[in-house]
Amino acid sequence: MLRPLPDILRIDWPPTAAEPPRTAEDAVARAVEVLRQGGLVAIPTETVYGLAANALDEEAVAGIFRAKGRPASNPLIVHVADIAMARSLAGAWPATADAVATRFWPGPVTVVVPRGPRVPDIVTAGGSTVALRCPDHPLARRLIAEAGMPLAAPSANRSEAVSPTTAHHVLAGLGNRIDLILDGGPCRRGIESTVVDCTVSPPRILRPGPLSRDDLEAAVGGPVEWPAAAAGDSGEPVRSPGRQARHYAPKTPLEMPVEPARRVAQLVAEGRRIGWLTSRTDDPQVRSLAGSRNLMIVPMPESPDEFACRIYAMLHGLDQRGLDRIVVDPPPDTEPWRAVRDRLARAARVPE
Ligand code: TXA
Ligand code: MG
Secondary structure: OOOOOOEEEEOOOOOOOOOOOOOHHHHHHHHHHHHHOOOOEEEOOOOOOEEEEEOOOHHHHHHHHHHHOOOOOOOOEEEOOOHHHHHHHEOOOOHHHHHHHHHHOOOOEEEEEEEOOOOOHHHHOOOOEEEEEOOOOHHHHHHHHHHOOOEEOOEOOOOOEOOOOOHHHHHHHHHHHOOEEEEOOOOOOOOOOEEEEOOOOOOEEEEOOOOOHHHHHHHHOOOOEOOOOOOOOOOOOOOOHHHOOOOOEOOOOEEOOOOHHHHHHHHHHOOOOEEEEEOOOOOHHHHHHOOOOOEEEEEOOOOHHHHHHHHHHHHHHHHOOOOOEEEEOOOOOOHHHHHHHHHHHHHHOOOO
């Protein structure tokens, strides 16, 4: 099952440019070729890198599950070029999905809608709904348009590991399991899309992400709900298995203690090697610990968007350092931090 390491086709262009440069043509053509043959291509999106295959080719999609070690019960997001392609895959197109897609696509939000007959069982894990998203990355969109096919693409990491935000993370995590990596630079958003279930009324957020509940409510012109149960709680069928307890976790055990400075002092006193992600580098408590043996302080941004953009790269980096523990300051319990808190809370859970 292990293959030679994949080529990484690197495409340089300013992140704000609407169109990929001409030099991207060859890379896109090669990726299209691999996808047509049922292969796996890692692609950049604005959220995280995705591991893409032709969503209409069951065999190819089975390859995604194998490469990731993903349970067959966890459905995949299908990436589309536009609303027309989304509708061609949906069994119905609810008004709420239309409002969200019209307002935010291309962008970091996934709509769950009734599944149409073209979508293979394996994509939806046998379920009656399908998750659809139009990514806001010119290279991804160009690829989908030129391939002329929807792309099933989960995050391009081994199941339960931290999602990749650079081509290098993909190579490190999935290297000899995939055929090709398109390197479109670091992801702008840095955490996975908001997933909203539009098959229920009012629509429900299944996974918090870069777009907030307020954003969604403004688009649909009505209420949008959070799930009744907290993330990871059992008692209802797994509608978005990304809500399962352990997910997005680095190999190094991660803690998010209520009193991080105290906890770090304790761990340092025990002689442990610690990486501490904190936005409070000017805080006297933090300063008094700086310089401790075996302690690496990693300053983090104070804005939730910038924090999100950086967090996975920091976790990937710290995982290479042979630390005993990663400690993260708990982000504020406020709406703008919801997605980041969600990811860190999962990363902090012990395996079940
Ligand atoms: O930003 C993103 O969403 C990235 C990029 C690559 O697009 N993709 C991503 O995919 O995060 P993945 O597979 O790692 O997470 C998809 C989430 C999972 O929690 C999955 O259970 C949920 O979406 N999901 C997929 N299809 C679903 C469906 N039909 N109903 C409910 N949840 C679904
Ligand atoms: Mg994932």
